[in-house]
Amino acid sequence: MRRLFDELRERLLRAGVVPQHVRRYLAELSDHLADLTAEEEHAGRGRKEAEAVALVRVGRLDELAGAMIERPELQSWSRRAPWTVFGLGPILSLGILYFVACLILWSGWRIFLPGSEKPFVRLDGFAVLYFGVGRLLYYSAPILIGWGFAVVAARQRLRVMWPILSMVLLAWIGCVTRVRTIGPVVPGDVGGVSMGFGFGPSTGETLIYGAVMLSLMAAPYLVWQWHRARLAV
């Protein structure tokens, strides 16, 4: 029975069925089998025979898989439109997290450093924590998002190229993005924060930073893939 469910799970995930529906389907089938077995036992069959009859009644593997796969409404978006999900998804997610990081920087500047020419100065107390959250978010955003898309790809048994595409995009954007601040125009006011793209003073360092980021993002996913391939052999 366990083997039937394992094979069914793999077939459904590979065919692009939403993992949430796969999980619930298997749970419901398991309950259904338990009910059928109890019914057959109640009718006077032995345990083994009751389980065998219950398996036949619940349906063949092909039938159970086909009934789920042929319904387009149960297909995941990452299967229906992988280019959109793994191409645009990471860019949009990174844009949102970078916006939040900039907002933290700008609001911290306004709250803790009013009148200061720039927000990158020595800080004390709660301000360290406040600005620290923004800085952490800024530096870790590409890696966290890359891991997120790797988890999606792993759960849905997608081809390696899709999460790698996301990671390359994220590493590229992550390494060329620069935060810029503009000092206040009127003394006592707060300046502005903006973002731009560029290689900075050293192209080599920027590229090494991108490569490190890509390695950090891809390593767990590739190790997982390698482990799975070994188990399959």
Add this chain to the structure above:
Amino acid sequence: MVSEVDRLAIPRTVRYCYLTKMARATNPSFLNGVPELLVLRLLEEQEMYGYELVQAIRSRTGEVITAGEGVVYPVLHALEREGAVRSKRRAVSGRSRVYYSLTPAGMRRLEEMSGVWTRVADAVQGMLKGGQDAEAV
């Protein structure tokens, strides 16, 4: 006697595919929607979980409609995605079960599907009895 269809200058296989497609396009519930119709009709009365639904279908149809019992769940999942039913997990006798109930959208869908089904069934019945004028479905 040569029928209208036989007079068409296209191969029989192509003709069959065309007519089947036409039937599906104009009347999808007749060919594909029977499980949905039965499930919606049963859920109209009370909320049920999968095993209960299958048993109810078996007994109410005099075991005429039988399939792999597990295939009822994809029907339920699809109906839920469309908003026709909603699911709720509930613990009963120490086991967690997913109960399904009908939504207002499901009620409308049931009315619509029942109407189409009744007209199709009447039309087929009429033909089998030898009638000539069936209402267009």
